[in-house]
Amino acid sequence: MLTSLNNPRIKEVVKLRQADQRRLRQDFIIEGFQECKLALSSNITFKEIYFCPRFFNKGNENELLLEAEMKGSKLCEVNESVFNKIAYGDRREGLIAVARQPKVSLDSLKLKVHPLLVALEQIEKPGNLGAIIRSADAAGAQAVIAADAACDIYNPNVLRSSVGAVFSLPVIKASSWELISWLKAHRIKIVCAALEAKLSYTAVDFRGASAIILGSEEKGLTRLWKKEADFQVSIPMAGYADSLNVSAAAAILLFEAVRQRGVK
Numbered sequence: 001m002l003t004s005l006n007n008p009r010i011k012e013v014v015k016l017r018q019a020d021q022r023r024l025r026q027d028f029i030i031e032g033f034q035e036c037k038l039a040l041s042s043n044i045t046f047k048e049i050y051f052c053p054r055f056f057n058k059g060n061e062n063e064l065l066l067e068a069e070m071k072g073s074k075l076c077e078v079n080e081s082v083f084n085k086i087a088y089g090d091r092r093e094g095l096i097a098v099a100r101q102p103k104v105s106l107d108s109l110k111l112k113v114h115p116l117l118v119a120l121e122q123i124e125k126p127g128n129l130g131a132i133i134r135s136a137d138a139a140g141a142q143a144v145i146a147a148d149a150a151c152d153i154y155n156p157n158v159l160r161s162s163v164g165a166v167f168s169l170p171v172i173k174a175s176s177w178e179l180i181s182w183l184k185a186h187r188i189k190i191v192c193a194a195l196e197a198k199l200s201y202t203a204v205d206f207r208g209a210s211a212i213i214l215g216s217e218e219k220g221l222t223r224l225w226k227k228e229a230d231f232q233v234s235i236p237m238a239g240y241a242d243s244l245n246v247s248a249a250a251a252i253l254l255f256e257a258v259r260q261r262g263v264k
Contacts, residue, residue, distance in 0.1 A: 130161025
């Protein structure tokens with residue numbers, strides 16, 4: 001059992017809270033029982049799991065640890081003070097994994113016949129990115145693409161707000177130019193959300209191959225995307241507010257596509 005807050009291994013885990021360390025090492029932290037379980041079932045590679053039985057509250061944590069060990073993960077028990085040091089936020093479930101970032105790209109994505117995709121240009125807030133990933137997974141989208149991403153896909157707040165959906169759904173980073181070229185090459189309809197658009201989102205046919213594109217929280221989409229769009233759409237607003245949170249807008253557009261395609 002590790003009991004020292006100054007243990008070098010513990011210091012290395014703490015460093016993974018920083019985006020530059022995650023990029024450098026290509027590792028990230030997964031915290032919580034449900035998140036670890038989903039990651040394991042999605043074949044995310046665990047390097048090691050730090051666990052503190054004092055915080056277990058699900059009843060089958062030992063089964064998860066056994067599964068992780070069988071898949072090659074190292075197990076390391078820690079005391080409460082050490083676990084509190086490496087934990088992120090105020091939730092304590094006794095499990096923190098260090099995992100390898102999966103290698104996914106546009107070229108590795110095997111498209112369905114009529115794929116539904118979500119792309120986010122320069123999204124900044126991890127909580128919004130995670131919420132959109134969660135909605136995309138619930139709507140049956142095939143992937144989420146972060147174009148010119150301003151926040152790290154593996155930020156702990158992204159993982160937490162996605163409720164583990166980030167492990168079951170490909171989340172890909174690409175430049176806007178790269179993504180536009182790829183969408184056009186695969187004949188995927190580009191539907192951009194824009195406040196000034198005159199066309200309602202319900203007027204677009206989402207039954208074919210479609211990509212829903214949303215912009216940053218502060219500035220929306222750049223002119224590049226609006227120029228390359230097949231359709232620019234807006235969500236009619238009846239009250240004083242002239243816009244929705246980007247994650248709410250994404251959910252509305254996604255489930256309009258679900259409605260048109262039929263719930264299955």
